Amino acid sequence: MSSKVVLKTKGKSTKGSKPADDKxxxxxxxxxxxxxxKKAKVVTHYGFIPLVIIIGMNSEPKPSLYQLLSPV
Incomplete structure (x- = not known):
């Protein structure tokens, strides 16, 4: 009975295989x-309130900035 030993090499790829950096x-x-x-989340986070203010300033009747931002 003979046993077959298989060695796995580290480092360079073997003949016929794809390079490791090929995605x-x-x-x-x-x-x-x-x-x-990730970028869309950041844009949405920082752009939502200014977007609401801009849309509010362009609506009829035109409110002042204070009227848009005050809770009353």
Whole structure:
């Protein structure tokens, strides 16, 4: 009985395999969508109140800024 020993090498890739830094399309899409959602969250967070003020200033009848921001 003879045993077969298989050695796994570290470092350089073997012949015919893809390089480690080559990313698949699905992985790139996931990274891009994650980046986009993070940026959209920040834009929404800091842009919502100014957007409401701008829309309020352009409505009829035109209120003053104090009237828009006061709770009464």
């Amino acid at each position: 698949s399309a699905s992985k790139l899409l996931k990274e891009w969508s994650t980046w986009t959602m």
